Amino acid sequence: MNNIVVELREVTRRFGNVTAVDRVDLEVQRGAFFSLLGPSGCGKTTTLRMIAGFDEPDSGCIRINGQDITHLAPFQRRVNTVFQNYALFPHMDVFENVAFGLRRRRLDLREIRSKVEWILGLVRLEGMGRRRIQQLSGGQQQRVALARALVNEPEVLLLDEPLAALDQKLRRDMQFELKRLQKELGITFVLVTHDQEEALTMSDAVAVMNAGRVEQVGPPRDIYDHPATRFVADFIGIANFLPVKVRSVQNGRTTVVLSDREILVPSRKGVDAGAHAELSLRPERLRLTRAAESGNCLPGTVVDSVFMGACTRFSVRVSEEHVLLTEQQNQQQGACVDFNPGESVWVNWGPASATLLPLAHSAR
Ligand SMILES: Nc1ncnc2c1ncn2[C@@H]1O[C@H](COP(=O)(O)OP(=O)(O)O)[C@@H](O)[C@H]1O
Ligand SMILES: [Mg+2]
Known part of the structure; x- marks a missing residue:
């Protein structure tokens, strides 16, 4: 029926x-x-x-x-x-x-x-x-x-x-x-x-x-x-956008270059090797650590922090032009995340956590 x-x-x-x-x-x-x-x-x-x-x-x-x-x-x-x-x-x-x-x-x-x-x-x-x-x-x-x-x-x-x-x-x-x-x-x-x-x-x-x-x-x-x-990513919830260049596309995974680092993201139809594109990253998918980890990560500097109750929002500068908004859960007393402005940190995220977007002018 x-x-x-x-x-x-x-x-x-x-x-x-x-x-x-x-x-x-x-x-x-x-x-x-x-x-x-x-x-x-x-x-x-x-x-x-x-x-x-x-x-x-x-x-x-x-x-x-x-x-x-x-x-x-x-x-x-x-x-x-x-x-x-x-x-x-x-x-x-x-x-x-x-x-x-x-x-x-x-x-x-x-x-x-x-x-x-x-x-x-x-x-x-x-x-x-x-x-x-x-x-x-x-x-x-x-x-x-x-x-x-x-x-x-x-x-x-x-x-x-x-x-x-x-x-x-x-x-x-x-x-x-x-x-x-x-x-x-x-x-x-x-x-x-x-x-x-x-x-x-x-x-x-x-x-x-x-x-x-x-x-x-x-x-x-x-x-x-x-x-x-990009419009949907921006209108629904909060999104960070970062410009990237696509290096290779293989088996549903795309490797992009971001600040000279290789990042793995889910592939996107129409975004092929050599293309300029954008990454959309949700603040709650970005995990801050003091030491480098393997996987997708960017080094940065904490700009400021806002305590929100259930979570704390940290802004992290990852390049001259780009500050990422991140959201860290305040899970348990004692285990509360605490990064200070000026501190060097790593921003980490899983390969499935980013969305690759075609550049706005080519999206239509
Ligand atoms: N009766 C009308 N005469 C002229 N323009 C209209 C009329 N109704 C809507 N529009 C125009 O059409 C567009 C869409 O309007 P509308 O459907 O009311 O949007 P929304 O409900 O999403 O705010 C707007 O630019 C609005 O100015
Ligand atoms: Mg209306």
Whole structure:
């Protein structure tokens, strides 16, 4: 059975001379928590609006359950949207806000009541049906917006930065709630967010967008550990970049030269012997030692240290132009890492811990 619920093929949308969405291909698995992640203006909302039917592509095709819905009206799609500003009806109470879609479908009152009660219970607003919207906190309004969309039992729930207006603590609670709702209902969620931590912690799969294009799609771990582009490596988490020259490629391993030292890295399609490329290194994969070890390593000088509780961040200068950020776990009392500014150290990492990236201008 085909398990893809939402499918975009070569979808493009232009506004004047801005290409907001540029030949985007996406496949969302049924029952997945899927995120569209990227900086402001990269085309996330436009993509979501086209899936919802509030906007149409200039070219390309959108399918839901294999059916071409590119030009169908929103109400003809089994899709509901939670908007960034909630878009609740301020003159109606909670019950009427949630019942709105059901009334439009002309369900009988008993069925409407039972469905609204069911969903209000599920979003933890039981007994609040007669409250006015203005009498609710931001978090409660968010739940009403969710209930109003979910009560229609859509095939896909689209969420556009739904938590952006909430404060930090409430945001975390709602992240947890969203995940719980998605699991309990088994509905496919497509979340738009510019918050990489939100996308990583909540999603089964993430599509990273940049300037209208999808640069990478995959499970959070893959995207973090194996970024496809410099943009992805830089946007997700923290990355150190170092310029290298490729010496040889053999059996899936590539040898590069970095500050006159040979370094072993996983090979990368299209990055061949003689090429100039970049290494991306995550701070927590870099281990500091006082004595040289065998394997990938660079000598350096500690520039500064910041105690972070669970770990300490040391900046290490490895050349005139390059300072690496490293993160050392403070594992046990007594075994705490302690390097002082000015001290000579070695930065070590395993051959699988770096990502080889083609140079940015040749990546596209
Ligand atoms: N209705 C519109 N008219 C003109 N330009 C638009 C319109 N909607 C979006 N854009 C432009 O398209 C680009 C992508 O916007 P958007 O999809 O809202 O990005 P995001 O949601 O990732 O912040 C931006 O450059 C934005 O200014
Ligand atoms: Mg947006």
